[in-house]
Amino acid sequence: xxxxxxxxxxxxxxxxxxxxxxxxxxxxxxxxxxxxxxxxxxxxxxxxxxxxxxxxxxxxxxxxxxxxxxxxxxxxxxxxxxxxxxxxxxxxxxxxxxx
Numbered sequence: 001x002x003x004x005x006x007x008x009x010x011x012x013x014x015x016x017x018x019x020x021x022x023x024x025x026x027x028x029x030x031x032x033x034x035x036x037x038x039x040x041x042x043x044x045x046x047x048x049x050x051x052x053x054x055x056x057x058x059x060x061x062x063x064x065x066x067x068x069x070x071x072x073x074x075x076x077x078x079x080x081x082x083x084x085x086x087x088x089x090x091x092x093x094x095x096x097x098x099x
Contacts, residue, residue, distance in 0.1 A: 003092070004089065004090050004091040004092060005091070005092050005093075005094060006085070006091050006092070006093050006094070007094050007096050008093055008094070008095060008096065009095075009096055009097060010095045010096070010097045010099070011069075011072060011097055011099060012075070013075065013078075014074065014075055014078040014082065014095070015072035015073065015074060015075055015078070016072055016073050016074065016075040016076075017072060019073075020063075020068055020069075020071075020072050020073070021045070021060070021063050022038075023068075024063045024066060024068050025049070025059055025063065028062075029059075044056075045059070045060060064099060069099060
């Protein structure tokens with residue numbers, strides 16, 4: 001097989017889902033302001049923001065259905081390395097996402 005295809009998740013891998021989510025919820029829920037200490041290393045949104053699991057899922061669903069999902073910025077060096085892998089090595093990228 002000569003096809004060089006990479007299947008890649010988009011939100012949180014190529015696009016900065018976490019920072020956009022943080023900006024969204026702190027804008028809509030002032031109690032989750034930047035003054036609250038956040039454990040950025042924590043994967044679970046409920047644990048990261050010290051929220052009830054059900055409420056955290058509601059916030060994630062609201063964010064994922066919001067207009068902000070259509071404007072997620074690239075994550076760190078994603079553009080640079082996707083372009084490099086495509087241009088220099090011939091890889092094609094196919095985005096996969098639950099969105």
